[in-house]
Amino acid sequence: xxxxxxxxxxxxxxxxxxxxxxxxxxxxxxxxxxxxxxxxxxxxxxxxxxxxxxxxxxxxxxxxxxxxxxxxxxxxxxxxxxxxxxxxxxxxxxxxxxxxxxxxxxxxxxxxxxxxxxxxxxxxxxxxxxxxxxxxxxxxxxxxxxxxxxxxxxxxxxxxxxxxxxxxxxxxxxxxxxxxxxxxxxxxxxxxxxxxxxxxxxxxxxxxxxx
Numbered sequence: 001x002x003x004x005x006x007x008x009x010x011x012x013x014x015x016x017x018x019x020x021x022x023x024x025x026x027x028x029x030x031x032x033x034x035x036x037x038x039x040x041x042x043x044x045x046x047x048x049x050x051x052x053x054x055x056x057x058x059x060x061x062x063x064x065x066x067x068x069x070x071x072x073x074x075x076x077x078x079x080x081x082x083x084x085x086x087x088x089x090x091x092x093x094x095x096x097x098x099x100x101x102x103x104x105x106x107x108x109x110x111x112x113x114x115x116x117x118x119x120x121x122x123x124x125x126x127x128x129x130x131x132x133x134x135x136x137x138x139x140x141x142x143x144x145x146x147x148x149x150x151x152x153x154x155x156x157x158x159x160x161x162x163x164x165x166x167x168x169x170x171x172x173x174x175x176x177x178x179x180x181x182x183x184x185x186x187x188x189x190x191x192x193x194x195x196x197x198x199x200x201x202x203x204x205x206x207x208x209x210x211x
Contacts, residue, residue: 106135
């Protein structure tokens with residue numbers, strides 16, 4: 001019942017203090033993404049030839065792996081990622097009409113198609129949060145049937161998008177081209193910068209259910 005759902009807190013980061021699941025989700029996602037960044041160069045070297053293998057690793061395997069990390073973050077953090085203390089059981093939500101497959105397909109499709117957009121080519125660090133926005137919106141739609149809610153609510157959603165877009169610029173400012181191995185270091189710095197936009201957007205969605 002919608003009436004039984006309550007937001008935990010108003011500030012997105014407070015869910016880390018008040019909900020162990022959210023903390024576990026953050027630690028797990030950061031660990032997976034750091035591990036992925038650490039082996040990306042090795043994978044690209046190992047599959048440098050033939051060219052189709054290198055292309056597959058760079059444009060299919062690695063984007064899918066990043067998407068899986070984001071999906072794990074969302075599922076592990078549910079329902080606290082929406083700022084909710086109560087929500088329908090995740091297993092029941094995903095088993096209805098095999099929704100889990102829709103969630104996986106959306107994540108994988110977004111991981112391959114979003115980087116092809118001309119605008120996002122200039123801000124690649126924003127791709128991962130945008131994938132997360134799509135997955136969060138779909139999951140929220142499933143847990144709020146019949147409710148008068150928006151999938152792009154309030155100024156918090158715009159703030160989340162702005163934060164996602166600013167993350168690559170922050171990484172470039174902190175690690176300019178003059179620094180050795182700046183690209184790999186930027187990727188590592190981007191990892192913690194990409195989770196706050198997801199948390200902010202999720203909280204903005206869930207806040208509608210407490211209004």
